[in-house]
Amino acid sequence: MTSAPALDQRHSAAASTQPVVPSETVASESLSVSFNDVGRAFDGRTVLRNVSLTVTPGEVLAILGSSGCGKSTLLRAVGGLDEGFTGDIVIGDSAVTRYDERTAVGFQEPRLLPWRSIRRNVELGLPRNLSKAEGQARVVELLELVGLSDRAALRPREISGGMAQRASLARALARQPGVLLLDEPFGALDALTRLKMQDLLLDIHAQTGTTVLLVTHDVNEALQLADRILLLGGRRSDTAEGATVKSLVPVPGKRPRDRAATDLAQLRSELYAGLGVDSR
Amino acid sequence: MTTTLATPAAAPGRAKSVPGGRILLGAAVPLLILGLWWLVTGPLDLFTPTQLPAPQRVLDAGVGLLEDGALFAHVGISVQRVLFGFFFGAVAGLLLGSLLGLSRLADGLLHPTVGAFRAVPSLAWVPLILLWVGIGEDGKVLLIAIGAFFPVFTSVHSALRHVDPHLVEAGRAFGYHGTRLLTTVQLPAVVPPVFSGLRLALAQSWLFLVAAELLASSEGLGFLLIESQNNGRVDRLLLAIVLLAILGKTTDALLGIIERKALKTWA
The missing domain is CATH 3.40.50.300 (P-loop containing nucleotide triphosphate hydrolases)
Structure with missing residues (x-):
């Protein structure tokens, strides 16, 4: 729950700059x-x-x-x-x-690979045809979007259920579905x-369309x-x-x-x- | 002991904060047994030397064997047999376990047969090996490999069968299949159970080593056991047992270190 302030901050920032230009x-x-x-x-x-x-x-x-x-x-x-x-x-x-x-699926359970860091789990969602540099840039941006930039190096068991679900969401978005x-x-x-995740989803929808x-x-x-x-x-x-x-x-x-x-x-x-x- | 060494910051787990504290704790019971052994053979004199020789006698026997070079020969050849047998058995177990764990066809075709072979107590193969291969180096390594094969096969096979289907489906949903799915999801997921299987197989290897060397050999720790029994050298007999304990524990600890490293990466 320590990341809650970051989440709020990011959320209000997104709200104040509407309409959001899709990245x-x-x-x-x-x-x-x-x-x-x-x-x-x-x-x-x-x-x-x-x-x-x-x-x-x-x-x-x-x-x-x-x-x-x-x-x-x-x-x-x-x-x-x-x-x-x-x-x-x-x-x-x-x-x-x-x-x-x-399509990309966000499952009911986060279904993250427990032996991979959050960053490497999000990478799992990247399309194969993407270059390494593009893929890395997208993962960085997605981690930022779901407020997990400072948790990227952690393993799934080291983060809360809400964070895991955000990581799962980022993984799905990595496909640009x-x-x-x-x-x-x-x-x-x-x-x-x-409730926070619902707000996050609306943000994501506004940004990705x-x-x-x-x-x-x-x-x-x-x-x-x-x-x-x-x-x-x-x-x-x-x-x-x-x-x-x-x-x-x-x-x-x-x-x-x-x-x-x-x-x-x-x-x-x-x-x-x-x-x-x-x-x- | 701990009060002088422990730092105040690490107060809650004092035993852990002592360097090698776990080792000291684990050594307590063996040292106690050694003390008792010395007590009942030396000061109390409850046993004759042919029943239970004093620890010092066993050590002397070891030094004696060391001086004429026989000890290294016995230990060396036994370790070599165990390592070869364990290696071949484990590799075969990994390969066959992976094949049957991943392919439904191979599983349906081969699992009943492998299951039937597993049902045969492994030592029942000894007469056949004697006839077909002979009980030279090849026969001994083969017997040890058989002993090491089944724990590895069983652990790999069942672990691959039980990889969380949710994770596999998630992998597939994100476009992974075939070899990429195998190396990304399935193999990493089975690392912990496979290591349990490998450690079990190593213990089995030592068991089968002694069985093979008791049957027919001219060197090795099993040979030392049977030879000492025939000569009434209880001191050497005990020496062989202590050496088997030390070697078994040491190889297991080495595998344990590799396991911990692997688990850090994969679990």
Whole structure:
């Protein structure tokens, strides 16, 4: 937690200079993602079905749903980590490929290599075609962006969970992904650290402009970060197995949003109701 | 002892702050045993020299063997056999363990067979080795290599099977596959368990050395054991045992130093 002041400082600096000009080394060419009748079954049990929507370049889409509804499955399909789905997923203008290099994944766990320093872990995300000097410059800039410059030489076990997750985020950004896929990246963090990470993600989005697909089970997180919220779940009108698009709603207001904004209360209640939770 | 040496700054771990403090602590029990040995053979005179000779007699036996050059010959050839056997067994274990740990096809094809060979108590191979290879240098090194092979094979194989799938998937997600994935994620991840396997294999090597030398040899510590038994030289017998303890511990400690260095880099 000793780096918290640095984080705040960097954050306020970014806020005061808006609109942020995307930095050349970390900016990405953001890509659209189209889902066309996507479904997934495991051993004959349908988990996802009939998912169709288009995510516009640069958009932040939050994917919300109760646990086990197939949120992560959908995200993994976009990253090319899972090839068992039916239907089509198109990134930009071509179909998703195995371990698609236009995407980068931030996993729920940091998944850092314990024997490598933070710097060397971030390097892992660099594209292969990059020259050594370019790669080093990008890693330095990313470590700066996530506020880990002074921790670069440490091993993952020597830093806190929030820092590890920031390192994981930097590693994903090192690819300059057209689509950044985040699978409940802040789920395991304490409440305060999670809020800081959300602010950091908004900073990163402002600077890189990448398309972000964010899986979360946290309604407030979705409301805080997303342009639109995709709610996955079973439809009441049909009894077919598996989750599908329950609703796809734009979030009113521009980011950064006031966490206590009252105009979001209505939407919040609706989303909680959609998740089967009583909001009162 | 510690009060005069320990600096105030390092007060919480005083034993650690003494240079070589761990070694002194570890030497306490052997020194105690030596004292007891001296007590029961010398002043108390509870045993005849043929039952248990005094420590001084064992030392004299060592000096005697040292003077006619036999001691170095025995120790030298035994160490050489252990190192060769351990080396060949460990390399074979690393190679086969890696192959079966990484390839599902090779695993399905070969693991039942290797498992069956492992189920044979290794000393059961002795008669066959005697017939096929003879119990010259080759036969002895082969027997030691068999003893060293299985701990290494088992540790490499199971460690590669159990590399955190999350890390492997993360590696793949960032475009690593094949050899690059192997050297970036899988091999570094198995360094700690492989070293446990290597240390076990080294202990096995000494075990099989003595077995091989007891069976048939004209020099080596195992030969010294059997020869001393036949001649009733309990002093030399005890000397051989003490030497085996010292050599086994020393080689293990050397491997331990390499292990610590490796763990610092890879774990």
